[in-house]
Amino acid sequence: MSISNDLLLTTTGLATCVIVGIFAFRRHFAKHDKLKPRMVPWIIISLGAIATGFMLLVHLVNILGIETGRN
Secondary structure, three states: OOOOHHHHHHHHHHHHHHHHHHHHHHHHOOOOOOOOOOOOOHHHHHHHHHHHHHHHHHHHHHHOOOOOOOO
């Protein structure tokens, strides 16, 4: 049994979004004692990763045969 290219790319993208989302959340809530503001908006990056991951999850469910849209 071979894995289709779409399934492989979707699961890889989903795993990447989970890793980036966790990393960005941890960086956002890390202790920050400096007076200078953070230059990277980690919360925006984490929310973008979560939104992209959700879209990839819906795409994965569609690939597996469950229809999520209108008929």
